[in-house]
Amino acid sequence: MNPSRISQLFARCRAENEPALIAYITAGDPSLERTVSLVEAMERGGADLIELGVPFSDPIADGPVIMRATERALANGASLAGVLEVARQVRKRSQIPMLLFSYLNPLLKYGFEKLAADAVAAGIDGILMTDASVEEAGKFVPVVRAAGLDTVFLAAPTSPIERLKRVAEFSSGFIYLVSRTGVTGVQDQVSGSAAELVEKMRTVTDLPLAVGFGIAKASDAGEVAKIADGVVVGSALVRIIESFAGLPELESRLEEFTRELKEGARAGRA
Amino acid sequence: MITSSNPYNGPDSGGHFGPYGGRYVPEVLMNPLDELEQAYAAARQDPAFHAELAGLLKDYAGRPTPLYFAKRLSEKLGGAKIYIKREDLLHTGAHKINNALGQILLARRMGKQRIIAETGAGQHGVATATVCALFGMKCVIYMGEEDMRRQRLNVFRMRLLGATVTGVTSGSRTLKDAISEAMRDWVTNVGDTHYLLGSALGSHPYPMMVRDFHSCMGIEARAQILEKEGRLPDQVIACVGGGSNAIGIFHAFIPDAGVRLVGVEAGGRSLAPGEHAARFAGGSPGVLQGCYSYVLQNGDGQISLTHSVSAGLDYAMIGPEHAFLADQGRAEYVPCSDADALEAAQVLARTEGLIPALESAHGVHEALRRAPDAKGQIFIVNLSGRGDKDIDIYRENLKELDEPESN
Numbered sequence: 001m002n003p004s005r006i007s008q009l010f011a012r013c014r015a016e017n018e019p020a021l022i023a024y025i026t027a028g029d030p031s032l033e034r035t036v037s038l039v040e041a042m043e044r045g046g047a048d049l050i051e052l053g054v055p056f057s058d059p060i061a062d063g064p065v066i067m068r069a070t071e072r073a074l075a076n077g078a079s080l081a082g083v084l085e086v087a088r089q090v091r092k093r094s095q096i097p098m099l100l101f102s103y104l105n106p107l108l109k110y111g112f113e114k115l116a117a118d119a120v121a122a123g124i125d126g127i128l129m130t131d132a133s134v135e136e137a138g139k140f141v142p143v144v145r146a147a148g149l150d151t152v153f154l155a156a157p158t159s160p161i162e163r164l165k166r167v168a169e170f171s172s173g174f175i176y177l178v179s180r181t182g183v184t185g186v187q188d189q190v191s192g193s194a195a196e197l198v199e200k201m202r203t204v205t206d207l208p209l210a211v212g213f214g215i216a217k218a219s220d221a222g223e224v225a226k227i228a229d230g231v232v233v234g235s236a237l238v239r240i241i242e243s244f245a246g247l248p249e250l251e252s253r254l255e256e257f258t259r260e261l262k263e264g265a266r267a268g269r270a
Numbered sequence: 271m272i273t274s275s276n277p278y279n280g281p282d283s284g285g286h287f288g289p290y291g292g293r294y295v296p297e298v299l300m301n302p303l304d305e306l307e308q309a310y311a312a313a314r315q316d317p318a319f320h321a322e323l324a325g326l327l328k329d330y331a332g333r334p335t336p337l338y339f340a341k342r343l344s345e346k347l348g349g350a351k352i353y354i355k356r357e358d359l360l361h362t363g364a365h366k367i368n369n370a371l372g373q374i375l376l377a378r379r380m381g382k383q384r385i386i387a388e389t390g391a392g393q394h395g396v397a398t399a400t401v402c403a404l405f406g407m408k409c410v411i412y413m414g415e416e417d418m419r420r421q422r423l424n425v426f427r428m429r430l431l432g433a434t435v436t437g438v439t440s441g442s443r444t445l446k447d448a449i450s451e452a453m454r455d456w457v458t459n460v461g462d463t464h465y466l467l468g469s470a471l472g473s474h475p476y477p478m479m480v481r482d483f484h485s486c487m488g489i490e491a492r493a494q495i496l497e498k499e500g501r502l503p504d505q506v507i508a509c510v511g512g513g514s515n516a517i518g519i520f521h522a523f524i525p526d527a528g529v530r531l532v533g534v535e536a537g538g539r540s541l542a543p544g545e546h547a548a549r550f551a552g553g554s555p556g557v558l559q560g561c562y563s564y565v566l567q568n569g570d571g572q573i574s575l576t577h578s579v580s581a582g583l584d585y586a587m588i589g590p591e592h593a594f595l596a597d598q599g600r601a602e603y604v605p606c607s608d609a610d611a612l613e614a615a616q617v618l619a620r621t622e623g624l625i626p627a628l629e630s631a632h633g634v635h636e637a638l639r640r641a642p643d644a645k646g647q648i649f650i651v652n653l654s655g656r657g658d659k660d661i662d663i664y665r666e667n668l669k670e671l672d673e674p675e676s677n
Binding site for chain 2: 061154156
């Protein structure tokens, strides 16, 4: 099997000493159609990988910004099938890697066999399940992998080394390191526990490591780029979408902010 | 605490009751759940823990609770002999104190200083605030704003006990949203905080642990009925929201194949989507808030809104052990409408002088329905709580009794 778009991205980034900028968006906020153009705006701004968030009614791991985006998306009728359609539209014009980012229940309801096939057909490159431990999600990994999709799992500051090993074992493409305990959302500074987690994770895997949770501005992105292969930004981008939804400059504002983040991340490597 | 001969003595090491249960949480909570499981396993083996808990259950909470023969009610219905397990007599007014006492002792063993909990009807919140006061722990209770409105008395009780009650404004502003908010707090403050979950729900070890702390109800009831009647009951009936009072009274009877176990869910206004919380009448297996079980959801896997006149039953998922017992055919689950629960409450009040909690009234209704055709049978109904907290709702729904002229 050829290396996945995600693996190719990180291989290129490592070769060029370039930090990867991973941008999260809640699909369907403000609408599914608009999500397509917002993804394209983030790509123009320098995003290297897109996390397409599947809205779920009970997002226990999310803070207020993404909770509100989720409520708006669901009120506008977003569904997993709709999110896959967004991916299909993006894929017509772009080769940017896309990760489906979802709570487990919408995926279970859709059915993993069908999901794996439909996701590949839509141009999705991998799946991350927010509320699925490796113990529970392990059974879905072979189905997802067999279709050619990557499986990305979360690692946390609370995970002892034995758990980090299992997370690495079930992950492909990259591993998503949660910088701190807590829900998604912006904060004043990036947690110090991130560096420690990266160090621990490096002892058990060679997979690319991305760090997320609480990264709000260019300087945060720079701090993370010093220690990790990738920088994940979610709530800060969603907040821009919330602020400018309905305005024609939304795309340009989002593109501009994405560019600031990317430049901030690069500055961290300089 | 539970009998080793029980063939349903699950869960497995991963917390599964058949396919149900497990741990469906973000990675950050996995190690805290492991630590909780280990601490509970150690406490379970420790005679000192059991002795302290038994002492508190007896002298502070008021156990054992009586098993009362409802003679007038039985005669009126002319069929089964109905016994009532009097959890309504416990301190704080409901069974919830059993689990709150167990978990607070565990939290203290673990060195936690801060307790958080969710509450629907407010009974678990009051029980948690009570044990926090007793042990000098900081206490934060999450409660949906809709539930705060309809259970105002309990909000005040929690505050009087020194707890902070935090209103939750997301979703339907009821129990489900309060649990999500409590999980968000826990995921943020895992270091010093114990989440004192109040139902037989959520991730392993909670469904097992909460069941164990409530299993005293069934153990007592089984011994009491044998003493009074010299035989086991034919049916044991309890209301089921998340399912803590039901699993607590069912558990000791599970090996007794001849005893029918009947769970009563909230049938709400009707069995149309969004109008009820009867998971076995419209739900299907899915994942919510850390657990795999029957849940009310739409075709896209979004969790449905629920309705019940009783806040404590107004929840989209049923505890995983109940899902397993239903699949096995060991327990049966039926819905009871808002109107039938209100009617049953009045019958019990006027016949026996017992005003039930609205949750418990659902179980009472099913007993009233079954009793006339069950001559020669013995029923045990779990009266999981008393109705003081529901007086405002009874008043809203029984306006004819609330007129100055009424008698």
